[in-house]
Amino acid sequence: MSGINYYYTFPCNSHANAFMINSTGVLESTEEMKKTEILEKYGDVIKHYRTGEDSYYYFRIPDKTIKGGAFRRKKKSREQIEDALYKYYLAKEKEEKESSSKDKTTFEQLFYEFMEHKKEKVSAGTIRRMMIDWKKYYNTKQDFIHKPYKEITPIDIDDFLNGIVNTTEIKDKAFCNMCGILKQTFNYAVSARYISGNENPYRVEVNKKKIIPTRKKPSEEEVYNAEETQKLITEMKRRLQDNPANTSLLAIMLEFELGTRRGEILAVKDSDIANGEIHIHRQIVDVYDVSDLNNAKLKGYKAVEYTKSDAGDRYIPLTHKAMQYIKQIRQINSETGEYYQDFLFVQDGYLINPNKLYNIIKDACKRCINIPVKGTHRIRKTVISTLINNGVPISTASELAGHVDERTTIKNYLFDTDKEKEKKVSILKALGDTTISSESEIETVTNRDKNIILFPINKKAGNPYNKRISH
Structure with missing residues (x-):
């Protein structure tokens, strides 16, 4: 019989309708059953009030915001009040069910909800960095991130943070960034009214002696000394002779006169230069696709009309060398026909990738001039250190660097440029x-x-007489 197909046919008359399911009727029947259930459970809260000609049915709804702690829901007829009671408790049960579901939301689920919210407010680069920290420090702690966030206690936070401090050699900056994920996620829960401020379990109580402090690196690693600077600039000039249209080489040379961030110098427009000054108020940033939080993809880079901070919008006076470099860049662009929206540094009609500057310096240091590899950020530190070491006030140097706080300049940018x-x-x-x-x-x-005869110095004169003279 397995190879036989059976077909059933129904006549096109009213009897066929008997086999059809009336979905509307089923829905109505389900609602009636639910209404009956609610009335049986809560129906006794309905009261009847009558005085003279005034008559109505009511039930009390709790409300702590009003006097008496509740208000009356009134209806003229019994049928109307039962319908109101049914709708009220149906909505309340739905709310409690959703709340119960929310109570079971894990910290991991809350974090991803928070990140979807945050990526509308900050750069894609920030989202990418936070996801890197999440994968490094949180994904390895499955018991913690899979725990309902409403059940996480301050002790759980302590155990989580101390577990990281005790098992990894984490530096203070990395620890701060890692803690930021916890802090911001729970602050989001407070802002979303999921928990109250008093219910926020976040705190930091760890053995800070186990966190590696950020120590200032030796000057020879952080800045170029005069000899290294001269070698690198000479190499850039040599390469420019071999490739006269390569303005990236001049960007590196110009950096030694300005001390800007690499994304700032490549975002300069010709119109930003006037009256012996250059106006820094723009930067090139990486563009990431973070639609999939777990798989951020680099799409390219673009110029944006802002800098790293508000203090980054600044004017820098141009040295004679800087003016000569800019004149040379303009001449090259004129001869090659390179142009893109008035930007000074353009290659093949596009902005120059900031990574290109580092790659040029790396190749020159390793292959040609045999000095330690120091990128464009080390040029920036060299310029700022040189300014301060030559008597420029720290406040002025900090302003030229585009720093919000002078302490940043002192702590991270002040080095000795001498050998x-x-x-x-x-x-x-x-x-x-x-x-x-x-x-x-x-x-x-x-x-x-x-030929000069050196005599001993700082030697105490002795008494020329060996015997004491007596009188």
Whole structure:
């Protein structure tokens, strides 16, 4: 029988309708059953009030905002009040069900809800960095992120944070960023009225001695000394002779005169330069597609009409060298016909990728001039350090750097641009040491100096008489 197909046919008459399900009737029947259930459960709260000609039915609805803690829902007939009671408790049950479901929402689910909200307010780059921290520090703690967020206690927060501090060599900045995810997610829950401020479990109580402090790196790693600067600029000039249309090389040379961020210098327009100054108020940023939070994709880069902070909008005076570099760039653009919306640095009709500057410097340092690789940000630190070391007030240097706070300049951008030998000589001179104690000073001694007879100094004069004179 398995190979036989059976077909049933029905006559096109009223009897066929008997086999059709009346969905409307089923719905109405279900609603009536639910109404009966609610009335059986809550019907006794209905009261009848009569005085003289005034008569109505009512039930009380709790409301802490009014005197007495409740108000009366009134209707003229019993049928009307029962219908109102049914609708009220039906809505209340639905609300409680949704609330119960929300109570079971895990911290991970809350985080992703928060991130969907946050990505409408901040840059895609910020979202990408937060997702990197999430995957690194939170995805490995499945018990914590899968716990309903309303059940997370301050002790749970302590255990989570201390678990990270005790098992990873985390630096203070990374720890701060990692904690930011916890803090912002629970603050979102408060703002969304999911929990009250008093119910927010976030706090930071860890053994801070186990967090690695950010120590200032040695100057030789953070800035170019005079010799390294000269070598790099000479190499850029040599490359420019081989490739006269490459304005990226001039961008690197110009950086040594301005100290801007690499995204800022490549976003400069010709119209930003006037009266011996350059107006920095724009930057190039990476563009990411974060529609899939777990898989941010780099789409490209673009110029935006803002800088890293409000303090980034600034005017920088141009040195003679800077003016010469700009003149050369303009001439190259004129000869090659490069143009894109008045931007100074253009290649093949497009903005220059900021990563290109670093790649040029990296190649030059490693392959040609044999110095440690230091990128464009090290050029920025070199310029700012040079300004301060040559007597420019820190407040002025901070303003030229586009920093909001002078402490940022002092903590992260102030280094010694001298070589180690020069540094030691400066220290000894400052301490009043007049002896020749460094190789650099010995190297500067002339032949005439060698003929000078040196006598001991700082030796206490002795008594020329061996015997005491008595009178």
